[in-house]
Amino acid sequence: MDAAIAWIDGIARETMLFAAIGFMIGGIDDLAVDLAYIVRAIRMRWRRSGVPVMADFPVATCCGRIAVLVPAWDEAAVIGAMLRATLGRFEHPDWRLYAGAYPNDRATIDAITAVAAQDARVRLVLNPHPGPTTKADCLNALWRAVLADSAAEGRAFTAIVLHDAEDVVHPGELRLYDHLLRRADAVQIPVLPLPDPASRWVSGHYIDEFAESHGRQLPVRDALGAGLPFAGVGCAISIAMLARIAESRGGVPFDDASLTEDYELGLTVRALGGRGVFVRALETPDGPPVAVRAYFPATLGTAIRQKARWMTGIALAEWDRTGWHRGWRDHWMRMRDRRTILAIPVLAIAYIALVTWGIDKALHWWRGSEPASVETGMLWVLFANVALFGWRMAVRFEMVRRAYGRGEALRSIPRVFVGNFVALFAARRAMVRYAALLRGQPVRWDKTAHHFPTDLAAR
Incomplete structure (x- = not known):
């Protein structure tokens, strides 16, 4: 029995050491971003450069022509409502929406056609391949349709905007893109x-x-001048830049071999010397932000699937797809993007350490013996981790409170454990999927089911 307890003592000690050092490295990394954010805020206040408001982007001075791309596979449940809502919300004089569908997805085709028959600003584009292929492949079909319409009509579009079939668009976002793309x-x-x-x-x-x-x-990333990845929605790119990217990729701008084409597209803008900006504008000086809103996966299974796709594409595949970039800023930010998969073993071992220490304490209590004391150096590491975790929770609370109010901010603290649970199982799925891709398995659109809000007036 003494030998077993000594064995458990060793496991508890070594797992705690590994997890504590891993958490400390991650905590210092996050703290560095926090400090950069604070410096950015001080500089903005010193320069008196406040947050822009929608009055700074009047409709009267909009002069661009914008194409909104919405790729869709198996989205009959939401695409019709999304299109109708979008048609009634955008405040811009010249735009068209291109909705992509697949020939073997009749329900989605019918939902798009029903809206397109009522409003000429919506155009259905059929992918030449049966679905699902990849989201990037569907976007490339939409890109070709935009070029064909520009040539046929003799009027070029100036920008492309990306959205998903479940998005609640903001009325003013096209106005904002129109003005900002003149200098970005x-x-x-x-x-x-x-x-x-x-x-x-x-x-x-x-x-x-x-x-x-x-x-x-993302505000810190923008302030540092590092490559800015796209979120896949709520992003706009000039036609000129997209054409440059297409030229570098054999005629199409979206890489259909990528699981996270949106993330990669933003880094490609940077690689080609372009300028991407992250903009947080307010509707009014004290009003809500101009932002895209949508419901995200509501069950553990769907959340794990979505997180696994992100991990596979960003934390694993991008190591060899996009590599690194010149300069410490981009190295740092890309390492942060990819550290997720490295943090999972630390998190898993931390939970093992927690369980093992509990068992160890119980066994020593049962035997009437004293567990081994924690060395002074390890105590300092543990104290530092507690302080870093407390700071992390305070920052998260404030970020959520600013965007959603105190109620959601309070829930954000225990939700850390939900996020950890999802991440642990998503990492396992991501590793399995990435291994399959390395063996030559074709990339497929691994999407989740969506729903669209019915009380749109409140959004």
């Missing part, structure tokens, strides 16, 4: 997941992650 090659606005009353914890954990990502991390 690409624009990304925030994505704010909609709170789902039926899934406060699973769907809700996306609220916390996007509030931090689009409230803190």
